[in-house]
Amino acid sequence: MNCSTIIPKTEAAVASTVQSASSLGISLAIEGNGSKRGLLRPMRAGRTISLRGLSGITLYHPTELIISAQAGTPLPEIEAALAEHGQHLIAEPPALTAMFGAERPATIGGIVATNLSGPRRIAWGAMRDHVMGIRAVNGKGEVFRSGGRVLKNVTGLDLCKLLTGSHGTLGIITEVTLKVLPAPQATGTVSIRVASLEQGVAALSAGLGSPFSVTGAALIPEDGGGIAHLRIEDFEQSVAYRCGKLREALARFGEATVQADSAALWQGIREATTLGATAEEAIWRLSVQPSAAPAVVAALRAAGGSKFLLDWGGGLIWVAAVASAEAHAAVVAAALAAQGSYTLFRAPEDLRASVPVMPDEPRALTAIARRVKAVMDPCGLLNPGRMRAGQ
Template sequence: MTLAPTDEAGLIATVTAAYEAATPLEVLGNGSKRGLLRPVQAAQNLSTARLAGVTFYSPQELVLSAQAGTPLGDIEAMVAERGQQITSEPPDFSALLGAQGTQTLGGVVGANLSGPRRVAWGATRDHVLGVRAVNGRGELLRSGGRVLKNVTGLDICKLLTGSHGTLAVMSEITIKVLPTPERRGTLALSGLAPGRGVAALSAALGSPYAVSGAAYLPAEAAAVIGFSGSVTLARIEDFAQSVAYRTDKLRADLAEFGRAEILDDAASIAAWAAVRDARPLHSGEGGIWRVSVRPSAGPTVAAALEKAFCAKWFLDWGGGLVWVAGPATEAAHAAVMAAAKDSGGTWMLLRGPDSLRASVAVIPPEPAALGRITASVKAAFDPKGILNPGRMYAGV
């Protein structure tokens, strides 16, 4: 059974009733990300899908507020009309996860999902200015606001972003938006080995040209976006003459890695949308992982997993985000965890059967001292444990 309140008061009433009856709720928007992390065992679903609509938009202030269930695409279309965009370039994993529903703002913020631009312009969490949310006792909480700078009190916005609905149910979210750059251009270096590719990306990101996307695709992944052999991509987004100038300068700076082809605006848009949504991994059936490490360790992780289970993979975020596909088995998951740990990084099981998701650590377990704090913070928001129980950690 799905409860779908139509306004904030209804949301408060719904959660209050669940609190009083101690009824666990699976919190979702349209359910496009139900396949992430651990499966939730709950008597009822609580959907924010009917809390929809942009409630405030001030382009000259770079601020937009929308109810949590607003489809992300609606917001993107609305700000695009005013020449603006959602800066963190949120990905859409619907195809990857085989989900039917359209993703909502609440889902993107709840999962803190960010795309290629994260490497230069911050994550989704960096652009959340304010939230209204209902905690597990049915109490309305506001944090942040509608201004760009705010350090008043503890930053509950950041704590809720990426908390996957386990602490509170967001009803409305305010985000910062930024102007859409006039033009995009992408340098594409062909045929580099992974280590050299990441070295080129490191040089690009360490250049003064404000590179806003940096990915490495081995041959099989590169074929999906029309390249033969591996391709190393570095994106520049800016006013047209700056893109022309900077791509030229960067091509010269990267000459030791070969002569870069330059993808124009349309080709850039297509290539980066594919990277953003992990399209190179769409064809397989098995497990999907995201491993986050320091960028130079990306090729090491990829090589280890290739060896362990013939992983298919590609790298975003300058090498620091390793996308991995492989068999959805505990053995493969153990190899992912080991590779991430060896490089001092973290992992997330993004797709897998419920049985696997329920039995493994889908994200790194917390050290004991932090685990105690986590349990205590969870109890401070949701004392009866009714909101998405077990979604991130077993027993939390």
């Protein structure tokens, strides 16, 4: 662990912290409230810099569908401010505080840096799709901006997307500007018990391929089959109408029930608590094309059985299993066989330190990545080795 934590109160202080770290050759672990410290590879950094001193909403124009907040602003604070105006974060990002046993709430900077998106991602895009502007400090201690505070912007290279999901290895995000949308007036969920995962994914695909605007499509495996859940969010009359139509359209997959009160169900899927992982188990997050999901689950079951939760129409697979190198190897093999990607999401430190937590990139991209890292963080100070050795 790191010996001391620096908590700057301003962006300028973040920049000068990086400048002095740079001149002293001290590497920095970057966090907000540290709620996802257990994610990806463990780091040996000289100091920890926490962004929690940079907190607060800096701009919110509901009719322009735009909100800006400093990186250390707690997610619940942003969600509450939006709810007051009947709006929400489009990607429905999970906080994962339960998964990581965090005491303090996730911050918006951490959510953006990890590009976390919830069930609504399948219909309305990922966190990275809604980052309209960013302010950050690079590894040289220079403040830079990309994007802005408008909804459509193609001016210059899109560093908002480059930084989103870069896990703090290319820059320290100090402020983000996000597109937001009106929250739906009502929610309805159509649930179908299916006889197999193949049937389940087929039902989700049929729902997502219907004209009824499904905004959540998850599959909770059970012995031999599972329950497919499809969510519709809109004005009340539309939800009632479309749930009915969807139920008819999916009749061939089984008897469907429609429930209006499904917030807890989707919250469990969003936070992956529905997975039911024990505190000792490791958790992986796989992304594959939906049709490949049943084979991935079958392969992992054959390798020793685990717990599963499918979201994004089957394309997102949460896996919980014993935290071992063998279990990890099985996940890696299954993900790569499906031409998808994987992340070792939560595991004891020794496992995270000893295996690749995400797939390697093709050789040409590795070379480009090294050069990009050299541009943004020439001394390799920021979150060293967080994603991969040297990245």
